[in-house]
Structure formats: C-alpha cells, structure tokens
Amino acid sequence: MTSALVVDAALALLVLGLALWVISTRAAYSAVVGFVAYGLLMAIVWVRLAAVDVAMTEAALGTGLTGLLLLGAAARLAPYEAAEVSSRPGRGLRMLIGLLCAAIALGLAAVVLMLPDPAPTLALLVAENLPPTGVGNPVTGVLLAHRAIDTLLESVVLIPALIGVWSVAADPAWGGRPGSLPRPQSGSALTLLAQVLPPFGILIGIHLVWNGADDPGGKFQGATVLAAMWILVLIAGLREPPAVRDQRLRVLLVIGALVFIGIGVAGIWLADAFLAYPEGYAKPLILAIEAVLTLSIALTLGLLLAGPPANDHRSGGRS
Amino acid sequence: MNLALDILTIVAVSLGAIFFLAGTVGLLRFPDTLTRLHALTKADNLGLGLVVLGLLPQVSAPLAALGLLAVWLLALLSGATVGQLLAGTASAPDQDRAETPARHAGASHD
Incomplete structure (x- = not known):
C-alpha cells in the first residue's frame, strides 16, 4: 500500500512541476511539448483514480488531438513570437492575472478540502x-x-x-x-x-x-x-x-x-x-x-x- | 514453477527498466540528434520488449498476453517510423530548416 502511495505522490509532484514549467516557459513550441507530456501524465493519474474512461479521453482528445492542434498553431505563430514576447504586459496587469489565477486555484482547493464526508454522489x-x-x-x-x-x-x-x-x-x-x-x-x-x-x-x-x-x-x-x-x-x-x-x-x-x-x-x-x-x-x-x-x-x-x-x-x- | 516464472518476471522487468534508464541517460548526454535517437529507440524497443516479456507469465487470459504483444509490436512500428522521420528532418538540407526558424534555432544551440 505504501509503495502505491509513493508512486502517487511522485506522480502528483511530476504533474504539478510540469504544469508550472508549461506556464513559465517562454517558447510556444516548448510549452506545447510540455503540455502533451502533462496530458499523458494526467491520463495515468486518472487511471490511478480508477477513471479509465476519463483517462482514455484525456490521452486521445485532451493530449493527442489538442496537442496536434496546438503544435500546428505554434508553428504558424512562430514568425510573430519574438515580437509577442518582447511586448509583454505591464507589471500591474501581470500581478492582477496572477492573483486572480491563484484565487481560482485556492477556491477550488478549498472546495475539494471542505467536501462533506461522505462526499455527495x-x-x-x-x-x-x-x-x-x-x-x-x-x-x-x-x-x-x-x-x-x-x-x-x-x-x-x-x-x-x-x-x-x-x-x-x-x-x-x-x-x-x-x-x-x-x-x-x-x-x-x-x-x-x-x-x-x-x-x-x-x-x-x-x-x-x-x-x-x-x-x-x-x-x-x-x-x-x-x-x-x-x-x-x-x-x-x-x-x-x-x-x-x-x-x-x-x-x-x-x-x-x-x-x-x-x-x-x-x-x-x-x-x-x-x-x-x-x-x-x-x-x-x-x-x-x-x-x-x-x-x-x-x-x-x-x-x-x-x-x-x-x-x-x-x-x-x-x- | 510459479517461483521460476516470478523470477523470470522480476529479472526481465528489471532489465527492461535498466534499458529505459540507460536510454534516458543517453538521451540527456549524447552530443547530437542522431545518437540521441539511437539511445531513445533502444530504450523503447528493447526496454519495452523486456517489460512485456516479463509480464507475459503473469497474465491470466491468453487474450491479455496477445494484447501485451500487440502493444509492443505497435510501439516498435511507430518508434521505428518516428525515428526515421526525426532523423530525416534533423539531417535535411538547410533550406527546409528556414521554414520553422524558431524551432531549429533552439535545437542547434545545445
């Protein structure tokens, strides 16, 4: 049982680390490659949660097909990417976006943690x-x-x-x-x-x-x-x-x-x-x-x- | 008999894991695209093959064994094809690279 826990913990850390990397990386192409790896790891997470249907959908649609669409978009946008990166939004706007995203993440975490036991189903x-x-x-x-x-x-x-x-x-x-x-x-x-x-x-x-x-x-x-x-x-x-x-x-x-x-x-x-x-x-x-x-x-x-x-x-x- | 099969599983899966580890080290350490591809495809072909071989004695139904073998064969087929395509792209003349400057500029630096 404990070895399964170790694997799950490693998986969760990997997913979180990869998600952070996808968000923080600059080049669109690298971000898409990271996103595809992230999706495949998520599929394994869904299998660990015994949701095989969701895992298959995540792997096939969320990762495979969406990954291909994003790769195509990244390749098409490549000529304009340097200009986009150099004209980054101001510090205030970035901090506002970061705060709002953090609020959403914290809100979701709070909802999950405060679920009644047993969870409504x-x-x-x-x-x-x-x-x-x-x-x-x-x-x-x-x-x-x-x-x-x-x-x-x-x-x-x-x-x-x-x-x-x-x-x-x-x-x-x-x-x-x-x-x-x-x-x-x-x-x-x-x-x-x-x-x-x-x-x-x-x-x-x-x-x-x-x-x-x-x-x-x-x-x-x-x-x-x-x-x-x-x-x-x-x-x-x-x-x-x-x-x-x-x-x-x-x-x-x-x-x-x-x-x-x-x-x-x-x-x-x-x-x-x-x-x-x-x-x-x-x-x-x-x-x-x-x-x-x-x-x-x-x-x-x-x-x-x-x-x-x-x-x-x-x-x-x-x- | 069961003990022998279990030992076969442990040995084969461990060997497969070693191949994956060696392939990953090679992917990170080798100097250029072609040698990195070499390391990667070895891990896929032999590593996955050994893992499948090790799992074969543990399956309960013959159909599941066929499924495992099919997974390995499909991985072999797609791995070989993708390896060929990547190698072809990596060694293509420069005018092809000009079409996607961002991608190849990043790759040629390391």
Missing part, C-alpha cells in the same frame, strides 16, 4: 437505474441515457468549431481542399506506416466504440483513433483530403447529430420526454446513436486538424 442512483438502459458501463449509461442532453450538445458543438476553422479560409480558396497538413515526403517511412497501421487502428477504434457499452471506451475515444488513422493516411499523401464543398461530406458531418436529435424528438411521443428511449429499445437506440455519432465525430476531428480550405493544396509545394 449520484453513483448509487446511477447504479440503481443502469439496468433499464441495457448497457453495462455506467459512464456510457450516464452519457447516453441519463444525461443525453449533455452528450448531444458535446457532439453538436464540434460542428460550429469546424465551421469556425473553415471560415478563416481566404475567399478564393473557399470550397477547396483543406491545406494545413504538412506536405508528404515521397518514399519515406511514413508511407509504410500509413499503409500498415490503419487496418489495426480502425479495428481498435471500432473495438473502443463497441466495448464502450460494457467496458471503458466509447464513441469519442474510438472516433479519435479513427480520425488519427485518417490523418495519418492524409499526411503520408496516400489520399487527398476531401473538398469542403462536397455535399456527401457535409451530410456525413451532421448525420450523427441529426440522428441523435431525431431519436430524441421521437422520444417525445414514444417515451413521453425529449431524448427518452421507449422501454426495451434503449440499448439498440444507444448503439445506433453511437455508431453514426462515431462516424460524424471522426470526420469532424480529422477535418479540424486538416485546417481551413487552401488555394494551391499540394500543387505549389508550399506548406
């Missing part, structure tokens, strides 16, 4: 009401049955995010193919990886979604793995990203949210409430929603990384 309520949903993983049960409205909003919010990315395209480039991915080096090891890995990655992604019903996993984690495989193929240059004017693409992007909303609205008549499932049909409906949502989320995540449409994608040879 809905876990028992969830465990009692899990059987009617037909799924065995309480996290999936909460996300898709008890708190379906949160999940719906989470899935829908990805679409405005993608619209935001697309909307920074230059006018003449609108409707074309996304152009933020790096240019492929022909004949590199990347090509081999992009040919060998996707079959396994797709299998793992589907496995994560399917397993999400009874074990840790789910559509967001599975969709991230699927999106990663797609991005790998795109970066290796084996396939071109689709043009954003493509109607089929747009239908696939929104079909997950549409099916979710459709089933939810049907619930008003069939189960007396928005987003309620008719008795006995909860499990198949949840599976159907998970399947289409996975497809839409994977596409959206991949296109978020692929960036806004660009003019001379891969023809002019500029990245």
